[in-house]
Amino acid sequence: MRIFDPHIHMTSRTTDDYQAMYDAGVRALVEPSFWLGQPRTSPASFFDYFDALLGWEPFRAAQYGIAHHCTLALNPKEANDPRCTPVLDALPRYLVKDSVVAVGEIGYDSMTPAEDTALAAQLQLAADHGLPALVHTPHRDKLAGLHRTIDVIRESHLPPERVLLDHLNETTVKDARDSGCWAGFSIYPDTKMDEDRMIAVLKTHGTEKVLVNSAADWGRSDPLKTRKVGDAMLAAGFSEDDVDRVLWRNPVAFYGQSGRLQLDIAAPEPLHEGNSILRGGE
Amino acid sequence: MPMTPTTSPLLTREELDAQLGGAARAWLDEALAEAEHAASHEPCEQPGGPYAVPSWELRYAAAGRYCGLEHADSVRALLLVEAHAALPALTRLYEQGTAAERRAVLLALHRLDLGPTALPLVEDALRTNDTRLVAAAVGPYAAAHLEAHNWRHAILKCLFTGVPVAAVDQLALRSRGDAELARMLGDFAAERIAAGRSVPADLTRVLDLTVPGPAAPTEES
Numbered sequence: 175m176r177i178f179d180p181h182i183h184m185t186s187r188t189t190d191d192y193q194a195m196y197d198a199g200v201r202a203l204v205e206p207s208f209w210l211g212q213p214r215t216s217p218a219s220f221f222d223y224f225d226a227l228l229g230w231e232p233f234r235a236a237q238y239g240i241a242h243h244c245t246l247a248l249n250p251k252e253a254n255d256p257r258c259t260p261v262l263d264a265l266p267r268y269l270v271k272d273s274v275v276a277v278g279e280i281g282y283d284s285m286t287p288a289e290d291t292a293l294a295a296q297l298q299l300a301a302d303h304g305l306p307a308l309v310h311t312p313h314r315d316k317l318a319g320l321h322r323t324i325d326v327i328r329e330s331h332l333p334p335e336r337v338l339l340d341h342l343n344e345t346t347v348k349d350a351r352d353s354g355c356w357a358g359f360s361i362y363p364d365t366k367m368d369e370d371r372m373i374a375v376l377k378t379h380g381t382e383k384v385l386v387n388s389a390a391d392w393g394r395s396d397p398l399k400t401r402k403v404g405d406a407m408l409a410a411g412f413s414e415d416d417v418d419r420v421l422w423r424n425p426v427a428f429y430g431q432s433g434r435l436q437l438d439i440a441a442p443e444p445l446h447e448g449n450s451i452l453r454g455g456e
Numbered sequence: 457m458p459m460t461p462t463t464s465p466l467l468t469r470e471e472l473d474a475q476l477g478g479a480a481r482a483w484l485d486e487a488l489a490e491a492e493h494a495a496s497h498e499p500c501e502q503p504g505g506p507y508a509v510p511s512w513e514l515r516y517a518a519a520g521r522y523c524g525l526e527h528a529d530s531v532r533a534l535l536l537v538e539a540h541a542a543l544p545a546l547t548r549l550y551e552q553g554t555a556a557e558r559r560a561v562l563l564a565l566h567r568l569d570l571g572p573t574a575l576p577l578v579e580d581a582l583r584t585n586d587t588r589l590v591a592a593a594v595g596p597y598a599a600a601h602l603e604a605h606n607w608r609h610a611i612l613k614c615l616f617t618g619v620p621v622a623a624v625d626q627l628a629l630r631s632r633g634d635a636e637l638a639r640m641l642g643d644f645a646a647e648r649i650a651a652g653r654s655v656p657a658d659l660t661r662v663l664d665l666t667v668p669g670p671a672a673p674t675e676e677s
């Protein structure tokens with residue numbers, strides 16, 4: 175089973191996770207930039223984070239045979255902090271980087287005017303840079319948030335087929351699919367979606383333009399949830415081809431719209447004693 | 457992404473022209489013209505705010521997508537040379553670059569008229585654990601300018617992180633008769649043996665080079 179996790183925050187994960195993901199079949203992933211749990215207080219803090227997503231993290235991933243790409247943006251939460259919003263002015267120089275395959279995560283957190291501004295501005299940046307957009311749907315007031323998100327996308331220059339609406343669930347999946355956007359589902363140990371509910375959604379709505387991710391980060395989460403969905407799909411009678419479509423071909427097709435996916439990663443060399451991430455170079 | 461930190465030789469403009477397709481060649485022509493223009497028009501002030509980017513620097517980032525990733529190092533190095541990139545621009549491109557963009561800055565340093573002023577970039581790369589950057593940092597520029605203490609630590613860093621010492625420019629010349637380097641390598645070997653671990657073949661190789669010997673023929677002699 176080849177797996178592309180289209181949304182996972184590897185900066186927060188260990189090399190054990192990389193090894194387990196490789197063993198489970200993960201060969202490619204996209205790491206969206208997001209909130210770190212601790213609020214940032216300046217643009218410089220974002221730049222160091224972006225640099226890590228463009229430098230150190232792909233290096234770590236490659237040592238485990240996993241192709242690493244990222245999406246960059248000012249996240250919805252910190253779009254409300256005027257100390258952080260100058261990041262919007264600096265994004266153009268980051269969005270030209272080779273491994274940036276979308277603008278994201280953008281979207282709504284609390285649906286404030288500042289979030290309206292950041293969302294619209296970043297959808298425009300995506301259109302200007304020939305990139306798709308990863309749009310997170312809010313955890314609170316989700317259905318209303320989805321409708322407002324879809325309205326802003328309609329008013330933007332970015333066509334819906336270049337937008338991935340993420341963190342969907344049973345209440346938002348229909349309207350999200352009717353919008354023409356791609357549909358993303360984050361499978362968590364105890365919130366958002368679980369494997370069985372995901373199977374039910376796939377049975378009702380099919381596999382077209384559907385992506386499944388672990389959204390694993392610094393919170394309670396599981397980087398192997400993609401594989402668990404694949405196994406649950408097979409157990410529920412889906413074909414190997416269905417699984418491959420959801421876990422590989424759909425994310426490749428969505429992020430491939432950037433023209434920047436590089437999936438020909440070399441097989442991992444055996445990790446040797448001198449490996450620079452084994453003990454941080456000692 | 458190839459993990460073996462080998463650095464293939466940079467291609468000249470003529471070699472690139474022979475290998476690139478029409479669209480890529482046209483893109484390269486425009487990019488080099490922009491770089492040359494930037495070189496002859498020193499910006500008195502950066503227009504467009506603190507985050508504005510000169511267009512040739514955007515081309516620097518996008519080089520691999522237009523000329524092929526296998527040519528990105530060569531194209532980026534050419535842009536730096538054509539733009540006669542000075543330290544502020546080099547520092548900006550390095551600090552705000554991806555690992556690949558940083559590597560290209562390091563690979564081009566010895567072709568620019570910088571003296572030792574760009575050493576902070578080399579020292580930054582040698583502080584990382586990214587083997588692509590470490591390998592690019594120990595090229596001709598480091599051979600010419602890195603002072604002895606940092607150069608010895610660069611050799612140790614290669615041995616620790618698995619960067620083949622073949623990547624180190626002027627390895628034999630700078631190692632010859634370096635008793636301090638020999639001591640450091642000996643201590644490192646003893647530490648490995650005490651821990652029941654093998655001594656890297658590259659360590660022995662460098663240790664052999666530290667033996668004092670007749671100077672190799674140089675242009676001066």
Ligand SMILES: [Zn+2]
Nearest residue numbers: 206208279389
């Ligand atoms: Zn996320």
